[in-house]
Amino acid sequence: MRISRGEQVANYVILGLFAVFALYPILTIVVAAFGHDEGAPGGPANFVTAWDVGHFATYMRTSLLVSLIVVVVATLLSIMSGYALGAMRFRGSTVLFYLFLLGIMMPAEAIVVPLYFDLRSVGLTDTIWAVVLPQVAQSVAFGTFWLRTYFRSSSRTIVEAARLDGASTWRILWQVLVPLARPAITTLIVLSFMWTWNEFLIPLVMITDEGLRTAPLGLAFFQGQYTQGFTLLAAGAVLVALPVVIAYLFLQRHFIAGMLEGAVRE
Amino acid sequence: MAPSSPPRRRRPGPPGEPRAIAWVYVAPALLVYGAFLLYPLVRSVQISFYDWDGLTLGTWVGFDNYVEVLRDEGLRAAFGHALVLMLFFAVIPLVVGLMLAAILDRAKVHGLGFFRTVVFLPQVVAMVVVAVAWRRIYAPDGTLNSFLQAVGLDGLTRAWLGDYALALPAVGFVGTWFETGLVTVLMLAGMGQIDRGLYEAARLDGAGPVREFFSITLPAVRGEISVALTLTVIAALKTFDLVYVTTKGGPGNQTSVPSYEVYHRAFELGQVGLASAIGVSLTIVIFAISFLITRIVERGEP
Structure with a gap:
C-alpha cells in the first residue's frame, strides 16, 4: 500500500513513543538498581547486597525449586x-x-480459601507442597487443553502407521508424537514456568515461614520492611523479574503464541 | 511403568477406536487436578453456606453470605471498583491497541519485530515487580511528580496512591500500561491476515482511511477483539497482586477489589464463609462475562 512520507515518519514516531511508554517503568527499576544510597554500595555490587542482605538468594532458590517441580510434573501429566x-x-x-x-478460567481466589484450611488440617501449609500442588493442578488444566488441541491436529496416518508396526500406545506417544510436539511442549513449559515463577496469591496464603518465601513474595515483604531507600528494592525487583525476562528474550515466539492462542475460544 | 504391553497382534479398527486405556493416561492428571482444583472448588461452595471464622465450628446460614455480598457496602464498592478497572484494563487498551495496530498495519514499517518484543514485555514481568515500579512512579517524591514540577504543573502533584479520588484510576492506569501491548500485538496479528485486495477495492470506491477501518478492518478482527476482551477483562477481575502491593485496598477502601476482599476477609478478618462466597461469586462473574463476550463480539448476537 502506498502511503506518504509524512505518514511514514508519523508511524515511526508512534512506534517510538509507545515503545518508550512500555519500557519506561521497567527502565526506572533497572536504572534505580544501579544507584547509590545508604545501605547500597552502588553499581553491580547492589545486586550482591540484595542477594545476601535482602535474602534474595533464599527466595530465588525456593522459586527455582517450586518452578522446577511444577513444570516437570505438570508437563509430564499434561x-x-x-x-x-x-x-x-x-x-x-x-x-x-x-x-x-473449567480449570483454565477459574481464578485462584475461588479455591485458595478452602485449600488453606484443608491443607493446614493435614499439616501441609508452610511446606513447599502447598505451593507446588495447586499450581501443578492449574498448569495441568491448561496443559491438557493445549496439548489435546495439538494431538488432535497431529497426523493420524503417522499414528496409524506406528500402530500397524505393532507399537504400543506408550511407545507411540513418547517415540512418535512427543518428538513431533516439541514446539507445543516448549510453549507449555515456558508458560507454566512463567505462571509459577510469578505467582503471588498462593505462596502468600500458604507460606508464613520466611525461609520458604518465593521470589515475588520475598520482594513484597522486602518492600514492606526495608524503607531506607529504593535502590536495594529495585535491585531485588530486577533479580525477581530476570529469569522470566531472559527466557522471554530467547523464546518470545512461544510466550506470545501461547498467551494469545491459549485463550479459550470454545 | 508402561501402561500397556506391546500388542502381539494387530488390533482391528481405526486409531480412534474407543479405548479404556485412555483412562490410564488421564488418571494421574485428573487425580492432581481433582484433588487440588476441583475438590477445593466444591469445598469453597460448601463453606460459602456457613458462617465460619476458620477456628470454631461453623453454622449453616444458607444463602446469607451471598445476600451479604450484594448488600455489604464495602463489597458492593469492591465489585464497582472492578468495573472501573475493566475500563482501564480492557476498554482503553482495546481502543488504543486497535488504533495503533491499524496505523501500523497500513504501512510496511521496519523494526516491527523489535516493537512487538518491547510492547509485549510487561506481560512477562512479575506483577509484584510491576507494582514496585509503579509505586515508585506514583510516590510523593516519585517520577510523575518530578515530571509535573519540571513542566510547571506543580499544582497537580500529589501522593497519587493516597488520593481518595485518584488512587483507583492510578491503579487502573497500571493495567492500561500492562494490557495495551498485548492487545496491540493481538490486533496486529489479526490485521496481518486481511486480504489487501479489499483495501484496494475500497480505495477505488473512494473510501478514506476511517471508512476503511470501520467497514473492513474492524469486522475482520472480531475474533481477535473477542480474545483480547476475554483476556483483559479476566485480568481486571483477577487483580490481586497489584492492589496488595500498591495500596492494600486503600485509602479507605477506595481501591479494594473482589479478589483482594477474598484474601482480606478470609485471612485478616476471619470471615471465611463470606470470603468463599465472594470467591464463588467472582468465578460466576468471570464465566458469565467471558461467555457473553464470546457470544456478542464473535457472533454478533446477544
Missing part, C-alpha cells in the same frame, strides 16, 4: 492426558475435556 483426550476416543472424554476447561 502430555499423557492431552494424548488421551486428543488422540483416543473413549467414553467420558467430552465430560473430562470440559472439566479441565
Whole structure:
C-alpha cells in the first residue's frame, strides 16, 4: 500500500513513543538498581547486597525449586492426558475435556480459601507442597487443553502407521508424537514456568515461614520492611523479574503464541 | 511403568477406536487436578453456606453470605471498583491497541519485530515487580511528580496512591500500561491476515482511511477483539497482586477489589464463609462475562 512520507515518519514516531511508554517503568527499576544510597554500595555490587542482605538468594532458590517441580510434573501429566483426550476416543472424554476447561478460567481466589484450611488440617501449609500442588493442578488444566488441541491436529496416518508396526500406545506417544510436539511442549513449559515463577496469591496464603518465601513474595515483604531507600528494592525487583525476562528474550515466539492462542475460544 | 504391553497382534479398527486405556493416561492428571482444583472448588461452595471464622465450628446460614455480598457496602464498592478497572484494563487498551495496530498495519514499517518484543514485555514481568515500579512512579517524591514540577504543573502533584479520588484510576492506569501491548500485538496479528485486495477495492470506491477501518478492518478482527476482551477483562477481575502491593485496598477502601476482599476477609478478618462466597461469586462473574463476550463480539448476537 502506498502511503506518504509524512505518514511514514508519523508511524515511526508512534512506534517510538509507545515503545518508550512500555519500557519506561521497567527502565526506572533497572536504572534505580544501579544507584547509590545508604545501605547500597552502588553499581553491580547492589545486586550482591540484595542477594545476601535482602535474602534474595533464599527466595530465588525456593522459586527455582517450586518452578522446577511444577513444570516437570505438570508437563509430564499434561502430555499423557492431552494424548488421551486428543488422540483416543473413549467414553467420558467430552465430560473430562470440559472439566479441565473449567480449570483454565477459574481464578485462584475461588479455591485458595478452602485449600488453606484443608491443607493446614493435614499439616501441609508452610511446606513447599502447598505451593507446588495447586499450581501443578492449574498448569495441568491448561496443559491438557493445549496439548489435546495439538494431538488432535497431529497426523493420524503417522499414528496409524506406528500402530500397524505393532507399537504400543506408550511407545507411540513418547517415540512418535512427543518428538513431533516439541514446539507445543516448549510453549507449555515456558508458560507454566512463567505462571509459577510469578505467582503471588498462593505462596502468600500458604507460606508464613520466611525461609520458604518465593521470589515475588520475598520482594513484597522486602518492600514492606526495608524503607531506607529504593535502590536495594529495585535491585531485588530486577533479580525477581530476570529469569522470566531472559527466557522471554530467547523464546518470545512461544510466550506470545501461547498467551494469545491459549485463550479459550470454545 | 508402561501402561500397556506391546500388542502381539494387530488390533482391528481405526486409531480412534474407543479405548479404556485412555483412562490410564488421564488418571494421574485428573487425580492432581481433582484433588487440588476441583475438590477445593466444591469445598469453597460448601463453606460459602456457613458462617465460619476458620477456628470454631461453623453454622449453616444458607444463602446469607451471598445476600451479604450484594448488600455489604464495602463489597458492593469492591465489585464497582472492578468495573472501573475493566475500563482501564480492557476498554482503553482495546481502543488504543486497535488504533495503533491499524496505523501500523497500513504501512510496511521496519523494526516491527523489535516493537512487538518491547510492547509485549510487561506481560512477562512479575506483577509484584510491576507494582514496585509503579509505586515508585506514583510516590510523593516519585517520577510523575518530578515530571509535573519540571513542566510547571506543580499544582497537580500529589501522593497519587493516597488520593481518595485518584488512587483507583492510578491503579487502573497500571493495567492500561500492562494490557495495551498485548492487545496491540493481538490486533496486529489479526490485521496481518486481511486480504489487501479489499483495501484496494475500497480505495477505488473512494473510501478514506476511517471508512476503511470501520467497514473492513474492524469486522475482520472480531475474533481477535473477542480474545483480547476475554483476556483483559479476566485480568481486571483477577487483580490481586497489584492492589496488595500498591495500596492494600486503600485509602479507605477506595481501591479494594473482589479478589483482594477474598484474601482480606478470609485471612485478616476471619470471615471465611463470606470470603468463599465472594470467591464463588467472582468465578460466576468471570464465566458469565467471558461467555457473553464470546457470544456478542464473535457472533454478533446477544
